[in-house]
Every structure is written in C-alpha cells, then in structure tokens.
Amino acid sequence: xxxxxxxxxxxxxxxxxxxxxxSFKSERRQGGIHYQxxxxxxxxLDQLMIESSRGRVxxxxxxxxxxxxxxxxxxxKQLQKNEINWTDLVQQGIIEFLDAAEEENSLVAFREDxxxxxxxxxxxxxxxxxxxxxxxxxxxDYLQGARLIIGNKNLKQSVGLxxxxxxxxxxxxxxxxxxxxxxxAQSIMHELSNYxxxxxxxxxxxxVMTYKGYxxxxxxxxxxxxxxxxxxxxxxYRPAISEELRYSGGLxxxxxxxxxxxxxxKSEQDYRLLEDDGIVFPEAKVKExxxxxxxxxxxxxxxxxxxxxxxxxxxxxxxxxLRHGERGIIDFVAVTENEEGNKLVQxxxxxxxIPEVGDKFVSSHGQKGVVGLIVPESDMPYxxxxxxxxxxxxxxxxxxxxxxxxxxxxxxxxxxxxxxxYIDATTFDNEPEEALRAExxxxxxxxDCTEMMYNGITGEKYLARxxxxxxxxxxxxxxxxxxxxxxxxxxIQLLTRQPTEGRAKEGGLRxxxxxxxxxxxxxxxxxxxxxxxxxxxxxxxxxxxxxIAIEDYVKDKKYCPVCGEKVEINDVEISxxxxxxxxxxxxxxxxxxxxxxxxx
Amino acid sequence: MVHQxxxxxxxxxxxxxxxxxxxxxxxxxxxxxxKMALKEYESSKIDPGESVGLVAAxxxxxxxxxxxxxxxxxxxxxEMNVTMGLPRIIEILDGRKTIKTPMMEIFLKSPYNKGKGIxxxxxxxxxxxxxxxxxxxxxNLAELKILCHFNMDKLADLDLKISKVADSLGKAKGVAKxxxxxxxxxxxVLKMKEEGSINELYKLKEKIKNVPICGIKGIKQVLPxxxxxxxxxxxxxxxxxxxxxxxxxxxxxxxxxxxxEIAAVLGIEATRHAIIDEVFKVIEAQGLNIxxxxxxxxxxxxxxxxxxxxxxxxxxVSEKASVLARASFETPIRHxxxxxxxxxxxxxxxxxxxVMLNQAVPVGTGLPGLKVKTTxxx
Numbered sequence: 001x002x003x004x005x006x007x008x009x010x011x012x013x014x015x016x017x018x019x020x021x022x023s024f025k026s027e028r029r030q031g032g033i034h035y036q037x038x039x040x041x042x043x044x045l046d047q048l049m050i051e052s053s054r055g056r057v058x059x060x061x062x063x064x065x066x067x068x069x070x071x072x073x074x075x076x077k078q079l080q081k082n083e084i085n086w087t088d089l090v091q092q093g094i095i096e097f098l099d100a101a102e103e104e105n106s107l108v109a110f111r112e113d114x115x116x117x118x119x120x121x122x123x124x125x126x127x128x129x130x131x132x133x134x135x136x137x138x139x140x141d142y143l144q145g146a147r148l149i150i151g152n153k154n155l156k157q158s159v160g161l162x163x164x165x166x167x168x169x170x171x172x173x174x175x176x177x178x179x180x181x182x183x184x185a186q187s188i189m190h191e192l193s194n195y196x197x198x199x200x201x202x203x204x205x206x207x208v209m210t211y212k213g214y215x216x217x218x219x220x221x222x223x224x225x226x227x228x229x230x231x232x233x234x235x236x237y238r239p240a241i242s243e244e245l246r247y248s249g250g251l252x253x254x255x256x257x258x259x260x261x262x263x264x265x266k267s268e269q270d271y272r273l274l275e276d277d278g279i280v281f282p283e284a285k286v287k288e289x290x291x292x293x294x295x296x297x298x299x300x301x302x303x304x305x306x307x308x309x310x311x312x313x314x315x316x317x318x319x320x321x322l323r324h325g326e327r328g329i330i331d332f333v334a335v336t337e338n339e340e341g342n343k344l345v346q347x348x349x350x351x352x353x354i355p356e357v358g359d360k361f362v363s364s365h366g367q368k369g370v371v372g373l374i375v376p377e378s379d380m381p382y383x384x385x386x387x388x389x390x391x392x393x394x395x396x397x398x399x400x401x402x403x404x405x406x407x408x409x410x411x412x413x414x415x416x417x418x419x420x421x422y423i424d425a426t427t428f429d430n431e432p433e434e435a436l437r438a439e440x441x442x443x444x445x446x447x448d449c450t451e452m453m454y455n456g457i458t459g460e461k462y463l464a465r466x467x468x469x470x471x472x473x474x475x476x477x478x479x480x481x482x483x484x485x486x487x488x489x490x491x492i493q494l495l496t497r498q499p500t501e502g503r504a505k506e507g508g509l510r511x512x513x514x515x516x517x518x519x520x521x522x523x524x525x526x527x528x529x530x531x532x533x534x535x536x537x538x539x540x541x542x543x544x545x546x547x548i549a550i551e552d553y554v555k556d557k558k559y560c561p562v563c564g565e566k567v568e569i570n571d572v573e574i575s576x577x578x579x580x581x582x583x584x585x586x587x588x589x590x591x592x593x594x595x596x597x598x599x600x
Numbered sequence: 601m602v603h604q605x606x607x608x609x610x611x612x613x614x615x616x617x618x619x620x621x622x623x624x625x626x627x628x629x630x631x632x633x634x635k636m637a638l639k640e641y642e643s644s645k646i647d648p649g650e651s652v653g654l655v656a657a658x659x660x661x662x663x664x665x666x667x668x669x670x671x672x673x674x675x676x677x678x679e680m681n682v683t684m685g686l687p688r689i690i691e692i693l694d695g696r697k698t699i700k701t702p703m704m705e706i707f708l709k710s711p712y713n714k715g716k717g718i719x720x721x722x723x724x725x726x727x728x729x730x731x732x733x734x735x736x737x738x739x740n741l742a743e744l745k746i747l748c749h750f751n752m753d754k755l756a757d758l759d760l761k762i763s764k765v766a767d768s769l770g771k772a773k774g775v776a777k778x779x780x781x782x783x784x785x786x787x788x789v790l791k792m793k794e795e796g797s798i799n800e801l802y803k804l805k806e807k808i809k810n811v812p813i814c815g816i817k818g819i820k821q822v823l824p825x826x827x828x829x830x831x832x833x834x835x836x837x838x839x840x841x842x843x844x845x846x847x848x849x850x851x852x853x854x855x856x857x858x859x860x861e862i863a864a865v866l867g868i869e870a871t872r873h874a875i876i877d878e879v880f881k882v883i884e885a886q887g888l889n890i891x892x893x894x895x896x897x898x899x900x901x902x903x904x905x906x907x908x909x910x911x912x913x914x915x916x917v918s919e920k921a922s923v924l925a926r927a928s929f930e931t932p933i934r935h936x937x938x939x940x941x942x943x944x945x946x947x948x949x950x951x952x953x954x955v956m957l958n959q960a961v962p963v964g965t966g967l968p969g970l971k972v973k974t975t976x977x978x
Contacts, residue, residue: 521654523964575958590940
C-alpha cells in the first residue's frame, strides 16, 4: 500500500505503485493526462506524489525506451521540412516535461552514445542544462561553474543594441552601443536567439601582459586609438516626464515658462532653453539644473479663507530640471495625453558615453575589469606584424580564477579572424583545441597563440612572448559618469543639520563608527573633532538651571526662559545633534541639565 | 642580594630584569647595561593617552573577519567535536555561562603519563549510566517487576561487579524508595515496594536507565591521547573539582575550558589566565598573528572586578560611568530612563560622549591640558 498525494494533499492509497506510475506516464504520453502533470515516488517515505500545481520548473527531455530514443531521424527530417513542430512531438509522446521531483526517479543520458537499457530519458542537447545567457558563453565546458554564473550575470548588464526601435521609445536609463558586432567564437545559441538582431559586444584584440602596473587588480589598459575608432562607444538615454495634473476646485498645472512672480522662481538663466510652449527644443545642450519642462502648479494648501484673498493666486514653480551632475543633449520631445486625458510631456536626453578611466568592461567568462589607463596608440605595444592590441589584460587574473575558456576564446578568435570564419564554440560541442592550434600554424602563427612584441614607447623587444588574440568584449552599464561624486560644502538635513546622504542629494561621504575609531586609535583627537564639525552650533546655556537659553539678536541680549535675565549665560559649542537630543529628552519629561565648567 | 650598582634601578626596572642583568653581566659593565636597559624599558612603555582598548579591539577584530566558522574534529574512533574559530572567541569574550563544548585536558602523574593503564583510567572517569551497560530490560506486568539483563563484557571492561550495580541502584535517588534490588545471576530483579500502576512502572524503567553507576559526573566522553611522548586524557564534559581530587591526576596542569568552572574552583587569577590561553589557542589554530597583550587587556577588563564580566551590555558595558556611552550601545531607552530616575551625572570623561557633543575626545592629543602657574604680583 502506497499513499498517494495530489498537490501535497492526501488523495488515497495505491496497491501496486509501479503499475500506477507506469499507467500514469503512458496516459500522460497519450494525452489523457495534461503534459504538465508529474508523478514522483519517495522511496524513504513510500509515498507517491502527483503534482499539477503552478510554479514548478519543467524541463523537456526525449523519452527513451529500452535504450533507444523515441526521437528518430524520421522526426528530424520532418522537423526540418516543417511538417511537424514541437507541439506534435509532445503530443506524440516523444518528448515529455519533467519537474525536479520526477527527474529524481529518472535516469537521464547526457548524450546519445551514453544510452543504456536502464536510461529513461535523453537530453535534447547537453546545452539544454543552461539558460539563454549562459549558453552564449563560448567554451563554457572549459569554465569553472561559479565563473560561468558570473559571466552570465555580466552578460545581462552589457551595453548593446537592446531594441531596434529605440528612437521611438522612452525607456528609462538605457545605454546603446554604437557599433555592436557578432562574436567570432559563437555558440549555436547565438544563431537560435537571433543574436545578430541585438548584439551587445565587440571583437577586439586582447594581449595578456602587464602595462606599467596600470592593469593590476583586474584593471584593463585600453588603446586610445581603439576608442577613437568606436570601441565601447555608447549613448545613454534618460527621459524627463511631466504632466498637467488636475486638482480639486478646478485648478490644474500649466506647462509654460513660469512668470517671475511664481513662488520658487529660479532664474532667467535656468529657463533660457525653453520655447514658448514651456518645453526645451531638440538638440539643445543642457547642463545640470537647466529646466527641461517649465511648469507651474496651484498652491499646495488651500484654506477657505485664502480662496478669496489675493495671495491664493500665487502659484508654485514645479518645473522638471536636469539633475545634479548630469548633462546631455535633448534628443526627442513628445507632447501627448495620458490615460486620464492630461497633457503629458516627455523629453528624452541623450548623452554620449565614450569609454573613460573607471568604466567597466568584461569578457564572457566573468573576467570583469575597469579601465585603469587609456594609452595613446603610439605608446601601445605592437607585434612584429604591426598588430596593436585594443585591450591589455593582466595575466594575474587567470590562475586563481581558472578561466580556461577565456584563453580558448582568444585562440579561437584569432584563428577565426585570420581564417575569415566564425568558430563554433558551443558548450560541450565545440571545435577541438588541437584543430584550432593546427589551423593557426597553417595561417603562419605560433600554435600557442603567442607573438613577439615590442615596447611601444622604447621600441625594445619584450623578453617574453605575449599571448595575444581576438575575443568578444562587452561594455557594462556601470559607468563612472553615473556614479562619480564629490562634495566640499552642500545641502544639509533639516532635522539634524548634518550633510545629506547619497549622490542624488549631493550628499557627503559618511565618516562612520569604524572610521571614527581609527582616529581615536591614532590619538588624533582634535582632527576627529574637526571632522565632526559639520553640525556644530553655538548655544547659550543658563548656568543657573542648565537649560539652553535664548539669544535675542535684535535686542542683543541673552535670557533664560526659566530664570530670566539676571543669571549668567555662557555660550557653548556643541553638535546640533546633541542639542536635538536634549530637546527630545525635554519632550519626554526628562530634565537634562548642563553643568558648565571652565575647560582649562 | 642586589649588586651595589643596581640599587638605584630598583623600582625603575622590573625585579625580573634586574635579576637577569645581575646574572648575565660581568660586574664591571653592570651599570652601563642597566642604564641602557632602563632607556630601552622607558621607550617601550605605552604613552599616556594611548587608546589601548580601542587598539586591542581593532587588533582582535580585524583578523576575526578572516576566521572560519568551522568546527574542528578529532580524528579517531571516539570522535569529539570542539567549538573553534569565531564562535569560540565570541563565547569566551561574551562570558557565556554554558559553553557549547565543555572539555578537559587531564594530565597524569607518572607512571600513568607513560601510558600505563591509561585506557582503564579513562574508562573509570567516564560517567556511566545503567542504560549504557544494560543488554535488555524486561517488564513483568503481573508481578510489577523490572528485570535488567546486563552486558557482562561491558561490566568487565569497567571492572564492575553486578552486586555493586545492584548496590548503587538500591541507593539511587528516586529509585531506591520505590524498589528493592536483588541479584539473580546476570540479572538484577527490581520489585516495586508498594503496589503501583503500570504507568509508574514504565516511568521507573526510564529512571533506572539514568542512574549513574560509576565515573565522574559530567564527563560524557573520554579520549586518551599521546602528545609529545606523554599520555593524557581529553574529555568531553567537565568536572574540574572532582577530577582534581583524584590522586593520579597531575593537578598543576590539568585544565578545563569552562572559564566559570575555573573561576569557581581555582579563582579569578586562574580565570584571567584561562581566558588568555583559550583565546590565544583559537587564534593560533587559525594561523593568525595577534599580540598576546591585546588579549591580556581584554582578559583583565573581564576579571578586574573579581567575577567574570562578559563584553556585553550586561557585563562590562553596564559598568561604564557615562550614561551617554551606555545609551549609545544597545538598549538606549532603559539607560536614559534609569539615569533620569536617579539623576545621574555624566562627567564626559570618555570617547563616545565627547563625540556626541562634538568635543575633543580625551585621548591622544586631546588629553593634555594647560595649567598656568600664576605668580602674584608683588
């Protein structure tokens, strides 16, 4: 007797479990049971589990009977002639979908030649164990698993041609690579996924060597000439959106150049780029704080009394301006209506992003690095044939990470570029390394992919031969231009009078608890005080009652709210945050008393 | 008797140093050497105002980030688990009362430390309960009897006679009152003295299993090991007091890793030393390099008061003089409310309070003040 559970709920007992499972499966293959239902048996608990709930990940596999896969050459021919399709294969019971639990009860062969009579299923392709992005990694079977995942993550962040209709779109925060290419070392997935319609990298020449230490710790050195010729060149798009909202009482926003008497009017200079309709003109060069869409809104709070007074006419400025630290060119202006019938203005800003020091680049193998130095082409090392690398990659990144595929791609890329063909680098099914090496020799290069190279500055020959080849490099969307921040003085928080936090608010860089400790450990007491002076205030303190007194600047006198004027009141320098906590304690009914004492 | 030339250095140099100089140096150069030693000694003293506590915290904290969370296993048949790494350090410095893996290292007197009869000794130390040496328990419901069949091999291993087991069963707490024990060959027959329910009989059976017969309470596992030509016994579970009472134990070196037990048996100075040793053992095992003086400072602060105080809000932190400093470390409301109730005064003598007030902290360059000597005008 085996207990049967349907979607985790007890459903009944079964006398012969094997017979039951067999009949369940054959029924499913004939279409009597939905193809997404799965059955599994737990040996330890002696329980049968039938799952048909949503949210399970299913995998298609070819069914194997007595060591022979049901998918025959006949089917493949029919598929090629478009006589049958995927659904037909599922309906005919040739391919079935297994969930994780049913897979535990199955024996799946990786390749056809591994099949034995015990096998129940055959993998459609070994590549099927990966997702889309992972299967794009060339020579993935020569890469450590963890790196493959990192490579996959990097691929998703790469800058490319994300869509062909980008001029018609208003996407938030997107990058577009100017001259994307197909990789030289390809996987079949590149073809299957129409990668040529949305490529995201470029084939470049990579030399594995050091360059004056500017590519240590995962940095890369880039050839200035390559950048000038368009390597990694991208455009950044960001829209500014504003709409005319309607408020109660028939009031509404108005998109226009604000009048000078509007509350919060900036300056004429800030509105200079606006046309008569209150919107910037296309191809205008904009800097930070420039107004893109001029807008005025009704006052925020309307009391019944104000409605009749003159003051109610004072409207509020609510224009959209470019954020702090941003710049660009107005690319496109769209004036439309939204679902509620309100006027909607969208302005797209474009900013060219030429690779600069600090921008992030990556190969498909999780070998990421930031630009450490941009070198003039004349100073770059060159080979005997006059080849100048686009990127110099540090050899120290290879041994610990074991990215063999990275080097294989260099070899394959070089062979492909010289032979004028694409190399098949599909994971588990790629061109063998020996063949590539032999081909490279036949093309007149050393079989180990190295070349004699010369120092670009002195012209001296390097003692070591340099490993140099072609590979597919991707530019990642993390760019310095979006992240750079500095501050000397700037905005402060209203409550604590301490600097604001975060780049968007032009914030300060926090000197935290542990950083404070380092100052104390050095005994740099006065330097520490100076660092924390950002919110220092001078408050008058009543010597009598120990509370904070009041200083009347108009009458130029100090008095205590409790003890009056006839007490001694002295100024004390404290942090505003401490003054705040004193006030909060008072609000709690705790009496914090300051006892003053001469310091020296 | 101190040398003539060294008299002036008494009190300036530590006694041990003076002694060493006297022993090593020829009499003619003794003064010169002592002078140089004094100079060197003075220059290696910590300056006033140096934040030793914070430096100690940083020096322990930074390598602490590199420590593994793994527990270490003894190889061998009797595998033993030992808390190592960061969890152990946290355990010690927090001053936890119950530690994860209490252990003892029992050193033995000659001839046992040469390995003679070490297995037998070890087995005697181990706390054995009736349940462990029993082969089978039968319950006679009709006569309300419990029949315990013993494993005679195990009994022989422990050098025990069945009558002795019966004796201890007859004396055991909770059991003796209810039953009468009688030996019948390999079997001990326990008969209930009063008529009881079957349920009580079952409860009794469980009680009997837990009756200790031999060994020392708390010693759960024993492992004789050889370390550098010497045999010793490592145990899981501790009972320092009872172990030190045994005559074959080398009482000068035998140690437990439970600092509270050490405090109770050997006193606070031994505890200070145990804290240093235990922390240092972990650091050494991890292959880290921390100066022992940092650990000494921590051990000192934990034990100055005469009892163990952990580096927690209930321990050392609760002793801080400043309200603001205490409030800035965990549970601020409690501290502020209590300070308000008792009218505490914060003298602003430490670091945290002064950072809060934006005042110079009284360490390093912030410590010295100016004192002006005013001379009265004549």
